[in-house]
Amino acid sequence: MRMKIIGTGSALPRTRVDNGQMAEWVDTTDAWIRERTGIGERRLSTGETVVSLGTEACLKALEQAGIGAEEVDLILLATCTPEYLFPCGACQIQAAIGAVHAAAYDINAACSGFVFGLNAAQAYIRAGVYRRILVVGSEVLSKVADWSDRSTCVLFGDGAGAVLAQAREDGESRMLSSIQGADGTKGMVLNCRSRMMMNPLFQENPEEADTMYLTMDGREVYCFAVRQVAVCIAQVLEKAGLTPEEVGLFILHQANVRIIEAVARNLGVDIGRFPMNLERVGNMSSASIPVLLDELNREGRLHRGDRIVLSGFGGGLTYGACVLVW
Ligand code: COA
Numbered sequence: 001m002r003m004k005i006i007g008t009g010s011a012l013p014r015t016r017v018d019n020g021q022m023a024e025w026v027d028t029t030d031a032w033i034r035e036r037t038g039i040g041e042r043r044l045s046t047g048e049t050v051v052s053l054g055t056e057a058c059l060k061a062l063e064q065a066g067i068g069a070e071e072v073d074l075i076l077l078a079t080c081t082p083e084y085l086f087p088c089g090a091c092q093i094q095a096a097i098g099a100v101h102a103a104a105y106d107i108n109a110a111c112s113g114f115v116f117g118l119n120a121a122q123a124y125i126r127a128g129v130y131r132r133i134l135v136v137g138s139e140v141l142s143k144v145a146d147w148s149d150r151s152t153c154v155l156f157g158d159g160a161g162a163v164l165a166q167a168r169e170d171g172e173s174r175m176l177s178s179i180q181g182a183d184g185t186k187g188m189v190l191n192c193r194s195r196m197m198m199n200p201l202f203q204e205n206p207e208e209a210d211t212m213y214l215t216m217d218g219r220e221v222y223c224f225a226v227r228q229v230a231v232c233i234a235q236v237l238e239k240a241g242l243t244p245e246e247v248g249l250f251i252l253h254q255a256n257v258r259i260i261e262a263v264a265r266n267l268g269v270d271i272g273r274f275p276m277n278l279e280r281v282g283n284m285s286s287a288s289i290p291v292l293l294d295e296l297n298r299e300g301r302l303h304r305g306d307r308i309v310l311s312g313f314g315g316g317l318t319y320g321a322c323v324l325v326w
Contacts, residue, residue: 001126001168001169002126002171002174002175003121003167004166004167004173005164005166005173005324006065006067006166007060007063007064008064008294009057009059009060009061009062009064009163009294010057010159010287011048011053011057011159011160012043012053012281013053013159014048015043015045016042016043017042017044018030019039022153022154025147025153026148026149026150026154027150028154033154037258037278038257038279039154039278039279039282039283040280041280041281042158042280042281043158043159043281044158045143045158048140048158049083050079050082050083050138050139050140051089051093051096051138053138053140053159053287054093054136055093057136057160057161057294058075061134061294062097065164069097069098069099069100070098071132072132072133073130073132074103074130074133075094075099075136076090076104076120076136077090077107077117077136077138078106078113078116078117078137078138078286079113079138080110081140081141081144081285088104089106089138090104091104093134099134109182109314110285110314110318111285111286111288111313111318112312113285114136114287114289114290115180115289115310115312115320116180116320117286118310119175119180119322121165131167132165133166135162135163136160136161136162137284137286137288138161138162138286139159139160139284139285139286141214142156142157142158144192144213144214145213145214146214149215151216152214155256156283156285157281158287159281159291160290160291161288161292161294162294163293163294172304172325173304173305173325174324176239176307176322177236177237177239178236178239178320179236179239179320181232181318181319181320182316182319183224183317184317186220186317189216189217189224190215191215191216192212192213192215192315193208196208196209196212221317222256222259224313225259225263226259228313228317228319229252229263229321230262230266232311232320233263233321234267236321236323242323244267244268245269246307247269247309247323248307249302249309250263250264250269250308250311251289251296251309252310253288253314254278254283254284255283255313257276257279260276275296277295286312288312293310302326305326306325306326307326308324309321309323309324310322
């Protein structure tokens with residue numbers, strides 16, 4: 001059984017925030033942000049949620065595929081910024097779209113989450129467990145950003161993307177290979193704490209409350225990404241029996257233009273084959289890849305039979321990639 005993506009969708013908050021606006025909130029400049037990251041603006045939530053954005057993205061993917069929500073077997077939501085610990089966001093999206101026959105659960109692999117979700121969908125489909133799976137990446141990172149830390153708050157944006165993956169017995173479209181990994185020993189270089197322990201027997205130091213926002217060692221994350229993503233893509237291509245020249249597009253997690261340029265250089269691939277949208281939307285963690293995929297799809301830049309590499313990397317630290325025949 002092969003996995004074919006038959007619909008894509010995305011949703012962004014309505015409010016744009018450019019670098020000039022950021023400079024009114026923290027001590028920064030448009031020039032610094034553009035030069036170091038490639039980001040020009042991002043969308044920030046003024047009430048949109050992981051569930052509302054994810055729901056909109058799913059409905060668009062279903063509409064494009066011409067499939068009713070009740071025909072979906074599973075919803076996998078990649079998110080690291082859920083509104084609730086439980087019910088999970090995937091169950092809330094299931095209710096919102098009326099996917100009455102679908103199982104649903106969340107995946108937290110930070111910025112690698114969408115690729116991990118797609119790899120899981122492929123495994124379920126190959127094993128014959130499910131036939132139609134919505135894989136969603138949805139984040140409201142502005143909720144966990146530290147708005148007093150200029151080195152992190154300028155990087156992130158909010159948004160959601162989704163694909164509908166379907167089992168097919170024939171046709172060219174499929175996933176050729178996948179790879180994923182983690183290095184938990186370096187997890188704290190990009191972290192955001194959950195709730196503190198405050199039970200009647202034990203209370204954590206209230207000063208720890210400062211760590212309940214996103215913190216990052218930018219240099220460490222940068223070095224990890226440049227090194228690991230190129231290795232990961234080389235490995236996933238080798239598994240598929242392909243060389244970089246045989247791939248049409250490399251759709252990477254949109255963290256930073258300099259990371260993407262370094263990966264392209266390491267692979268010896270022209271940067272023109274690495275589409276980017278981070279100038280307009282910033283780093284949307286697990287939503288970056290599916291939003292870009294949807295934009296490319298709707299612009300008519302993906303053609304059946306094209307070979308595409310997806311690669312995500314981020315908190316965990318996690319990394320993953322897959323090769324698709326579109
Ligand atoms: N505006 C202006 N100056 C800023 C700034 C901002 N928004 N953020 C940091 N600076 C300053 C720092 O305070 C520092 O000043 P100093 O030299 O006086 O101490 C200077 O700029 C350099 O900071 P540094 O952190 O060394 O910059 P950098 O070249 O490493 O770039 C990142 C910082 C975050 C852009 C870069 O490390 C990066 O992209 N890392 C990867 C982050 C990422 O993608 N994370 C998500 C992965 S999923």
